[in-house]
Amino acid sequence: MQGPHETDGFSRRTVLFSIGGGAAVMTGMTLFPALAIADEGAVNDAIKSMVGEVPAEGGVSLDLPEIAENGNTVPLSFEIDAPMGDDVHVTDVMILADGNPSPDVAVFHFTPMSGKAAGSTRLRLAGTQNVIAVAQLSDGSAMMGKKQVKVTIGGCGG
Amino acid sequence: MATIRPRVKAPRKAAPGDVVEIKTLINHGMESGQRKDKDGNPIPRQIINKFVAEFNGTEFFSVDLAPAISANPYLSFYAKVQESGEFTFRWHDDDGSVYEDSKSIEVA
Numbered sequence: 001m002q003g004p005h006e007t008d009g010f011s012r013r014t015v016l017f018s019i020g021g022g023a024a025v026m027t028g029m030t031l032f033p034a035l036a037i038a039d040e041g042a043v044n045d046a047i048k049s050m051v052g053e054v055p056a057e058g059g060v061s062l063d064l065p066e067i068a069e070n071g072n073t074v075p076l077s078f079e080i081d082a083p084m085g086d087d088v089h090v091t092d093v094m095i096l097a098d099g100n101p102s103p104d105v106a107v108f109h110f111t112p113m114s115g116k117a118a119g120s121t122r123l124r125l126a127g128t129q130n131v132i133a134v135a136q137l138s139d140g141s142a143m144m145g146k147k148q149v150k151v152t153i154g155g156c157g158g
Numbered sequence: 159m160a161t162i163r164p165r166v167k168a169p170r171k172a173a174p175g176d177v178v179e180i181k182t183l184i185n186h187g188m189e190s191g192q193r194k195d196k197d198g199n200p201i202p203r204q205i206i207n208k209f210v211a212e213f214n215g216t217e218f219f220s221v222d223l224a225p226a227i228s229a230n231p232y233l234s235f236y237a238k239v240q241e242s243g244e245f246t247f248r249w250h251d252d253d254g255s256v257y258e259d260s261k262s263i264e265v266a
Contacts, residue, residue, distance in 0.1 A: 072228060072229070073228040073229075074228075077234075084238075097226055100226050101192055102224065102225070102226070104224035104226065105224055105226040105227065106221055106222060106223050106224060106226075106227055107221065107222040108219075108220075108221050108235070109219065109220045109221070109222075110219060111217075111218045111219065112238070113213065113216070113218035113219075113237065113238055114218055114219050114235065114236055114237065114238065115177035115178075115236045115237055115238030116177050116236040116238075118235070118236060119221075119233065119234060119235040119236075120232070120233070120234045121221075121227060121228075121231065121232055121233050121234075122227070122228040122231070122232050123226050123227055123228055124190070124225075124226050124227070124228055125226075
């Protein structure tokens with residue numbers, strides 16, 4: 001998979017670290033030619049509609065398998081490194097998958113009574129792609145985490 | 159479809175100020191709307207689209223779910239408890255059904 005990226009004039013790092021990067025798009029196209037997949041624009045639009053600007057990565061620990069054999073049920077857990085006090089706390093955490101037919105996965109809503117801005121669930125991934133978690137805090141700041149998951153068997157039926 | 163039965167695991171006892179973990183599971187097909195039947199017709203979407211958790215009547219946590227959540231959706235999260243009371247959990251289905259479960263906790 002490295003060859004095409006180099007010829008595009010991008011380093012591998014640039015591709016992987018740009019949201020919804022070419023890597024995920026190309027992988028998705030190769031494995032699932034018939035599926036329309038979310039592109040960089042859709043993911044960025046979703047992030048911007050929630051927090052205004054795409055935040056720098058950090059403050060979010062995102063736990064996903066590096067390789068998922070079955071894309072139908074991929075375990076995910078996250079924890080946001082932020083206090084959950086009455087003054088400043090995490091209000092929302094949005095989970096996105098940039099290679100699915102639609103990038104939306106889930107939005108978790110927290111209150112100070114949640115005690116901890118953490119959670120877990122299981123998601124479907126249509127193919128190898130990036131999973132992104134964006135946290136919105138009550139003071140207006142935002143945090144983001146991203147992790148690539150390699151999927152052996154996609155989870156979109158089809 | 160099999161009877162939909164939510165399951166919740168939460169501690170029965172805690173100390174004031176403790177942050178307790180709650181795990182929930184509900185059997186539901188989470189039909190994504192992306193699949194087609196054998197004649198090529200799209201199978202309509204039917205998912206659990208919202209989960210809400212309350213403690214003593216106050217909502218403290220909720221999740222909006224998209225079709226990318228796996229069948230039989232599993233959710234775990236936390237709650238900070240200061241007093242004894244009852245947790246109520248609700249799962250909202252696309253067809254309008256609401257499934258409910260509750261757990262009481264003793265805080266001392």
